[in-house]
Amino acid sequence: MNRGLSAVAVAVSLLGCVGLAHANADLVEASLSAHAKYVPGELLVQFHGTAALAARQSALALVGGRSVERLRAANGSMGELHRIRLPEGSSVAAAMRLLSANGFVKFAEPNWVYTAQSVATDPYYVNGSQWGMYGATSPLFTNAYGSGAAMAWDRGNTCLKKIHVGIMDEGIMLTHNDLLKNVWTNPDEVVNGIDEDGSGYVDDINGWDFVNKDNTVFDDVTDEHGTQVAGIIGARGGDDKGIAGVCWGVNMIPAKMMTNGTGNAGLAVKAMDYLTNLKYSKNIKLVAISAAWGGGGFSQAFSDAIGRAGAANILVVAAAGNSSKSNDTAPFYPASYALDNVISVAALTEYGTLASYSNYGATTVHLAAPGTAIETTNPVIKKGVYKSGYASLSGTSFASAFVVGAAAMYASSHQSATAPEIKAAILNSAVPTSSLTGKVLTGARLDMSTF
CATH class of the missing domain: 3.30.70.80 (Peptidase S8 propeptide/proteinase inhibitor I9)
Incomplete structure (x- = not known):
């Protein structure tokens, strides 16, 4: 089912109306x-x-x-x-x-x-195939339509800790066994009620909750979507636990601007600026921000915030949407912002077809990535206590998470690469796929096997 999270509200004036001066x-x-x-x-x-x-x-x-x-x-x-x-x-x-x-x-x-772009299929899984991570010649298991991440792992690229990504979403379960080692810790803050680093956010040890205005980036199961996206990007691999994300060592920064499927534009602007400012103030290698949600209309305020991220050399990876519609004729934001640092992602099935629910766009959606029956981390509650769980899920949210992971993986092996260079590498390495011809700009699917 589609999960709704209202997030990103935007200011709008109209051309053709007397006195209105909005450029868009x-x-x-x-x-x-x-x-x-x-x-x-x-x-x-x-x-x-x-x-x-x-x-x-x-x-x-x-x-x-x-x-x-x-x-x-x-x-x-x-x-x-x-x-x-x-x-x-x-x-x-x-x-x-x-x-x-x-x-x-x-x-x-x-x-x-x-709204968050996820479609639940099976609530949890115990043992199954992570087809989205495989490639045509990956060790142990193969799937020609997977992302090729396993082939990069086999060559030794499991991502560097110095590479950071921001996750604008619901919160992230910090104690999940597959995530706890890969969630960012602010080196300049301690929990004492004092804003040591002068960021304006007191005790932002692991990021910030813009919904509740505090430093608790995980509250309860209303933060499952952020936890699911984080698992695909950076669940710890090679540790004999649960699943492996695309980047085993990446540093993920939670910027919680949704909860229980709801947020707003003001929260999204603040979350984007928080992450952008962290890159400057901490001098960290923050290469991409996950925006695995969408809906609403064109927002100049949020477009400006994405532009500020672009000026800081940060990619914004957005879900194309789950309405089976063309974004060429019915724009879906933020995926449809025509900004150089945006990558829009459709969902691919394990059989190499465009997912039936996925939006598409020959000029507005860049590529497709695995998005159906994707196994990932999920918070579960047992006897009143949150435990590390897993779920099999579908949606363009999860396809876009693969591309965030791909950006981090490429940056790990090409540490001087700029945001435009990372975007070009992702699009140029995509594999032409007949089902995507005329459906996405590249006519191709994600392939990070050579990263």
């Missing part, structure tokens, strides 16, 4: 026309750098709105970005248009709803 207004118009879901009564409002406090207040007064959170401080020509709440019963679209026509507002947009 036509994309927002399309999103509204398609009845994309958004959080009722909320907008994200980006002010111009010239908008002083009095100007911001007067603008919000036009719609009776109040700021409930400042998402970003002013920076040059870009003023403050706020999440605002409208009076009960207000029209989000009308308020958006009125604010967008104000001279102190750069754009205003709805808080779009995004």
Whole structure:
């Protein structure tokens, strides 16, 4: 079943409406026309750098709105970005248009709803084939349509600890036997109620929970999707426990912006910026961010955040979606953001066919990766205690997780590679597959056997 997690709400003005100046207004118009879901009564409002406090207040007064959170401080020509709440019963679209026509507002947009792109098949597994990790000539088991990760392992590439990836999702079960050694630990923080590293997040030992505004990145089974994605990317391999992820030694940073299938745009912007800022402040090799979810409409606020990640040399890998639709004609965000650092991923079956549920797009989806009947880590509760469990799952969420792992694997063997070089390596090494011709940009499937 599809799991919904609302995440990533975005500000939107419309081209063709008098006074509106949103550069991507036509994309927002399309999103509204398609009845994309958004959080009722909320907008994200980006002010111009010239908008002083009095100007911001007067603008919000036009719609009776109040700021409930400042998402970003002013920076040059870009003023403050706020999440605002409208009076009960207000029209989000009308308020958006009125604010967008104000001279102190750069754009205003709805808080779009995004959903995690997973489809449950079997709840747990005890013993089974990790076909997605195999390749045409991998040791022990083979599958021509697998990712080829096992062939890279056989050559000694199991990923370096210095390589980091961010996981924007639900939380990650830190105590899971297959994950605990590969979750990032902040070297500059201790749990004492003091923000030692000056990041603005007190005691962010293993990342941050933007939903509950604390440092607890795993709460309960409502964080299963993040745990599942993490298992595919970086479950510990070669330790005689459970499964092996693509990258046995990668460092995963949780940025929890969803819980129990729900989040919002403001949370997504903050989570993306948190990870981007960590790369700068910690001087770490953060090569990719997992965005294994989607939905809603075009968001300038989140597009800007992805752009900031791109400027920091970080790829953003997004799930193409689980609606069996063409993203060429019905954009699915964040996979459909036309930004150089985005990779959009469809789901492939173990028989080499495009999964029946997978979205596709000859110009907007880059490639396909294993996404059906994928075995991964999962939190389970027994007698009131969370235990390390496993599940067999399907969805473009899990296909995109393979590509995040591929980015980390390539960076491990090509440590000076830039984000564009890593993206090019992933796309250029993809294997042409007849079922994908005209369905994805490369007409090909993921193959990391040579990484």
